[in-house]
Amino acid sequence: MNHQDVGQMDTYVRMYDQLKKQQDDNPTIGLILCSEKSEAVAKYSVLADGKQLFASKYLPYLPSEEELRQELQRERQLITEQKRISE
Template sequence: MELGKGFAFVARQQHIVTDTSDFYIDLVFYNYFLKCFVLVDLKTHKLTHESIGQMDMYVRIYNDLKKEADDNPTIGIILCTEKDETVVKYSVMSENEKLFASKYRTYLPDEKELKNLIEADRVKFELDNQN
């Protein structure tokens, strides 16, 4: 319910096998409104280029092996404790509109802190879109 409407749980630690390796996707959902799979990777550390590459690979594997012809492209979400904007800027994530990284908190911020975070994101968004 916290993800929003239309999400159906598909798998936890879904095992994906390639010719030479085994991989495990933390969480897999399907969204009936978006008509696509949503893969979630949980990182208990700072975002790295390896994490982005890993999610990019998961999305490509899912699009190749699981996505049906009438499905939209798979979305990949990386939740991490700290997001490095430089890593995001120079990675495949900046070119792929279906990969996202977001900082998560292990606690709910108070109302004042939440307002400050929203305002900071709004200002950053406006500055980014002025260029």
């Protein structure tokens, strides 16, 4: 993942805010998940003018970037193991 990916997600968040977001909606969150051979990356994109993000506004539990990264790695490992078994 690079700055271009983050910039693209920010663009999508802005577009959603302009076209779909209602006045009483919570700030829009963009989620970038990237799984490559050497790493798994998870990033949130929040354009809420520096406002603090409160998970309770969205879900009973909003995972951290580290938890999402670990889940990506776990899923990638499961897929790799399944490919080995099927070969």
